Every structure is written in C-alpha cells, then in structure tokens.
Amino acid sequence: MRRSAAALGLTVIGLWLILTFKSSPASRLAVNALPPVSTVPSGPNNTTPAPGAAPPPGSSPTTTLGPTSGPRTVVGAVFSNRYGDVQVAVVLSGNQITDVKALKLPSDRSRSRDISDQAAPLLHDEVISAQSAQIDTIGGATYTSGSYAQSLQSALDKAHG
Numbered sequence: 001m002r003r004s005a006a007a008l009g010l011t012v013i014g015l016w017l018i019l020t021f022k023s024s025p026a027s028r029l030a031v032n033a034l035p036p037v038s039t040v041p042s043g044p045n046n047t048t049p050a051p052g053a054a055p056p057p058g059s060s061p062t063t064t065l066g067p068t069s070g071p072r073t074v075v076g077a078v079f080s081n082r083y084g085d086v087q088v089a090v091v092l093s094g095n096q097i098t099d100v101k102a103l104k105l106p107s108d109r110s111r112s113r114d115i116s117d118q119a120a121p122l123l124h125d126e127v128i129s130a131q132s133a134q135i136d137t138i139g140g141a142t143y144t145s146g147s148y149a150q151s152l153q154s155a156l157d158k159a160h161g
C-alpha cells in the first residue's frame with residue numbers, strides 16, 4: 001500500500017513538472033532582425049545626393065529603416081542536421097518579414113518527408129508571428145526547427161549586413 005501511494009505521488013509530481021516546463025530564452029537563437037537606422041536627406045526636388053555629400057540647402061534628413069524599393073527575397077545558407085539539409089528564403093518588405101519559403105527540408109526518408117510536410121507551415125507561421133529567427137521549436141521536428149532558424153538568421157544577416 002505504501003509503494004502504490006509513493007508511486008502515485010511521484011507520478012503526480014512528474015506530470016506537474018512536465019506540464020509546467022518552459023524552455024529558457026537562452027535556448028532560443030538571438031537575432032537582430034532590424035537593420036541599422038540610416039538618414040537619407042530629402043530635398044524639395046526629391047533628389048538624393050551622392051553618399052558623403054552634404055545635403056542640399058533647405059532640406060531636412062528623413063529617417064528610414066531600410067530599403068523602400070519593394071519586396072526583396074534573400075536566400076539563407078544551407079544548414080545540415082542529422083536528418084538532412086535545410087535552407088530557407090525570406091521575403092522582406094522594408095524590415096518586415098512578409099513570407100518565408102523552405103527551399104530545402106529533410107526528405108530522403110519517408111518519415112523525414114512527413115515530418116517536414118507537417119513542420120513547414122508551422123515554422124512559416126512562427127516566423128511571420130515572431131518577425132525574426134527567434135522562433136519556437138516544433139515538437140517532433142527539433143533538428144529541422146533549429147536548422148530552419150539558423151538558415152533564416154543567415155538570410156536576415158545578409159539582408160541587413
């Protein structure tokens with residue numbers, strides 16, 4: 001009778017620990033998703049002087065956070081894990097992540113293909129929600145999630161570097 005009570009008590013404690021577990025922020029990838037702020041002079045005739053040139057008289061500097069020429073796609077590096085290669089391309093409009101596309105996901109085995117098919121839309125939604133590479137890991141696709149975040153971070157570094 002004592003053993004069953006002890007087993008029941010330990011089971012309850014174990015379940016409580018599992019259900020209240022939260023990953024630490026240190027286990028997530030740090031990211032600098034925004035590029036440095038730059039100033040672009042804007043004058044009455046809407047011309048931009050050459051870099052390093054003085055702004056035209058009567059103009060005031062305008063603060064911008066990135067390119068305004070429309071959406072651009074930046075391809076991240078390939079990151080390998082024990083199940084295969086992962087590579088993503090991020091679509092940016094200014095500083096905002098508008099889309100992310102998985103170019104490579106593990107698919108050499110049917111199980112890897114199934115996991116990738118399930119994880120890809122979830123990872124996409126995580127990125128759009130987080131607006132960075134600091135995303136939650138998808139259960140059952142831990143290695144793919146990590147490689148996905150690394151490839152995304154490399155694309156963001158290229159875009160803002």
